[in-house]
Amino acid sequence: xxxxxxxxxxxxxxxxxxxxxxxxxxxxxxxxxxxxxxxxxxxxxxxxxxxxxxxxxxxxxxxxxxxxxxxxxxxxxxxxxxxxxxxxxxxxxxxxxxxxxxxxxxxxxxxxxxxxxxxxxxxxxxxxxxxxxxxxxxxxxxxxxxxxxxxxxxxxxxxxxxxxxxxxxxxxxxxxxxxxxxxxxxxxxxxxxxxxxxxxxxxxxxxxxxxxxxxxxxxxxxxxxxxxxxxxxxxxxxxxxxxxxxxxxxxxxxxxxxxxxxxxxxxxxxxxxxxxxxxxxxxxxx
Amino acid sequence: xxxxxxxxxxxxxxxxxxxxxxxxxxxxxxxxxxxxxxxxxxxxxxxxxxxxxxxxxxxxxxxxxxxxxxxxxxxxxxxxxxxxxxxxxxxxxxxxxxxxxxxxxxxxxxxxxxxxxxxxxxxxxxxxxxxxxxxxxxxxxxxxxxxxxxxxxxxxxxxxxxxxxxxxxxxxxxxxxxxxxxxxxxxxxxxxxxxxxxxxxxxxxxxxxxxxxxxxxxxxxxxxxxxxxxxxxxxxxxxxxxxxxxxxxxxxxxxxxxxxxxxxxxxxxxxxxxxxxxxxxxxxxxxxxxxxxxxxxxxxxxx
Numbered sequence: 123x124x125x126x127x128x129x130x131x132x133x134x135x136x137x138x139x140x141x142x143x144x145x146x147x148x149x150x151x152x153x154x155x156x157x158x159x160x161x162x163x164x165x166x167x168x169x170x171x172x173x174x175x176x177x178x179x180x181x182x183x184x185x186x187x188x189x190x191x192x193x194x195x196x197x198x199x200x201x202x203x204x205x206x207x208x209x210x211x212x213x214x215x216x217x218x219x220x221x222x223x224x225x226x227x228x229x230x231x232x233x234x235x236x237x238x239x240x241x242x243x244x245x246x247x248x249x250x251x252x253x254x255x256x257x258x259x260x261x262x263x264x265x266x267x268x269x270x271x272x273x274x275x276x277x278x279x280x281x282x283x284x285x286x287x288x289x290x291x292x293x294x295x296x297x298x299x300x301x302x303x304x305x306x307x308x309x310x311x312x313x314x315x316x317x318x319x320x321x322x323x324x325x326x327x328x329x330x331x332x333x334x335x336x337x338x339x340x341x342x343x344x345x346x347x348x349x350x351x352x353x354x355x356x357x358x359x360x361x362x363x364x365x366x367x368x369x370x371x372x373x374x375x376x377x378x379x380x381x382x383x384x385x386x387x388x389x390x391x392x393x394x395x396x397x398x399x400x401x402x403x404x405x406x407x408x
Numbered sequence: 409x410x411x412x413x414x415x416x417x418x419x420x421x422x423x424x425x426x427x428x429x430x431x432x433x434x435x436x437x438x439x440x441x442x443x444x445x446x447x448x449x450x451x452x453x454x455x456x457x458x459x460x461x462x463x464x465x466x467x468x469x470x471x472x473x474x475x476x477x478x479x480x481x482x483x484x485x486x487x488x489x490x491x492x493x494x495x496x497x498x499x500x501x502x503x504x505x506x507x508x509x510x511x512x513x514x515x516x517x518x519x520x521x522x523x524x525x526x527x528x529x530x531x532x533x534x535x536x537x538x539x540x541x542x543x544x545x546x547x548x549x550x551x552x553x554x555x556x557x558x559x560x561x562x563x564x565x566x567x568x569x570x571x572x573x574x575x576x577x578x579x580x581x582x583x584x585x586x587x588x589x590x591x592x593x594x595x596x597x598x599x600x601x602x603x604x605x606x607x608x609x610x611x612x613x614x615x616x617x618x619x620x621x622x623x624x625x626x627x628x629x630x631x632x633x634x635x636x637x638x639x640x641x642x643x644x645x646x647x648x649x650x651x652x653x654x655x656x657x658x659x660x661x662x663x664x665x666x667x668x669x670x671x672x673x674x675x676x677x678x679x680x681x682x683x684x685x686x687x688x689x690x691x692x693x694x695x696x697x698x699x700x701x702x703x704x705x706x707x708x709x710x711x
Contacts, residue, residue: 201691202691202692203501203502203691203692204499204501204502204691204692206501206520206678207501207502207518210501210518210675210678210680211504214504238511260504261504261505262504262505281505281513283505284507284511284513285507285511286507286511
């Protein structure tokens with residue numbers, strides 16, 4: 123009963139807060155003025171106007187939905203497959219997206235995923251974590267979420283288009299300096315701990331995705347991979363804290379400076395992207 | 409020499425065919441290249457015209473075949489136990505994941521049935537004396553690089569020339585008129601099929617990749633012997649190497665069949681079959697798809 127009362131208090135407090143917000147909202151003021159004016163001109167005792175319901179402004183879904191963004195799994199890899207196969211796959215992907223809202227997110231964003239699980243109590247399980255990798259193309263696209271729970275690092279690889287996924291929420295939308303954050307496994311645990319009860323943060327009104335230029339501190343070597351080597355091209359680690367300049371120079375021996383000039387490795391997807399983006403937007407709006 | 413070569417050229421131009429040398433020139437010239445492609449001696453307008461007319465003819469032919477009033481089909485019989493239906497020729501598109509209603513994930517291969525027509529009917533006597541057969545063809549292809557005998561077969565059926573032509577053994581109550589198109593709706597989800605295709609060619613391969621031999625250790629004193637076959641058989645008693653001994657050689661590019669594959673989904677609008685598991689052959693290769701009979705030992709489904 124005490125808990126009930128507390129809850130009620132909180133509710134009243136939040137209502138009052140919202141009412142205050144409304145008073146500052148211009149739109150609300152104008153409607154209230156109109157109502158009062160209409161009441162006055164009818165020459166009858168003023169009708170009882172019930173207080174309007176609280177307007178909850180959902181700050182999480184704003185400009186981002188208007189900006190056109192193509193998810194990376196729509197872009198087909200450079201293969202000798204018939205483009206018709208990608209077209210059929212895209213149709214299935216769009217069908218699934220009409221049922222489940224798959225929001226825009228990047229490696230470094232914090233997501234909460236609820237998945238149907240026959241063995242869990244309540245049949246659903248919810249996992250919150252930081253996205254460290256997005257892989258795969260087409261229907262088999264996956265993303266890996268990492269979190270540290272009870273001092274144990276946990277990574278779960280989810281398939282975007284699996285029918286077991288009930289909801290994907292973006293709690294914090296941001297990008298990092300790299301696309302692949304697998305080095306967080308060798309970083310200090312504070313960089314991977316995400317509060318499971320975290321509230322979704324509002325997206326910035328401009329709609330641009332903020333880039334978090336965080337440089338992560340690592341645990342002492344040995345690491346799972348030699349992240350200092352140029353093939354990983356990692357910008358987001360503080361190497362000066364864990365490696366000497368001699369070690370950094372030694373790592374540069376594995377550099378392949380000719381790779382950026384290799385024309386055969388060029389794969390320009392801009393035109394393909396535009397085509398696919400227009401197609402996807404057309405189908406989603408139907 | 410010069411007059412002989414010019415004569416050969418004239419002969420080629422006059423006859424315009426690949427293999428036949430005029431009789432008075434046989435044995436005279438050591439290297440005579442008589443092969444030519446269809447538009448080598450045509451002007452550009454003529455080339456375009458040839459291509460356009462063939463395309464129009466294909467469209468007309470396929471449209472005719474779709475109309476059952478113009479082209480009356482043969483009689484349909486009832487299905488009996490032990491009757492065999494004809495199969496299809498399909499193109500392998502690629503692989504996708506598929507989820508069942510219970511949430512299990514399976515991988516499937518997408519096969520598209522492109523322009524599949526029945527080309528010929530071989531009766532019991534013509535084929536092997538026991539069962540009748542139907543010759544079915546797959547993807548449409550240009551007529552300019554096909555031989556006359558093949559073109560005759562396609563002309564009789566009234567169908568554009570096909571890239572892959574296979575025979576299916578068919579029971580008498582499932583005969584189809586030559587020229588009828590076949591679509592993916594021939595199969596339903598839940599049926600099981602066998603898929604035959606030419607496996608990807610790997611070229612000349614050693615014994616470890618081709619037959620799975622273990623080879624020799626990398627270290628501990630092995631002199632120049634790490635991937636060799638080792639011994640080739642027993643000693644002095646047979647004093648020979650048996651026929652069929654596994655040795656290095658050309659691997660792949662042979663017909664391989666995957667048996668007992670379940671069909672998960674059929675897309676009748678685009679004629680695509682979603683078939684369980686992996687299939688031999690590279691992407692966009694032509695395959696022979698037929699109904700699975702449980703006579704085989706090597707099946708994915710053991711019932």
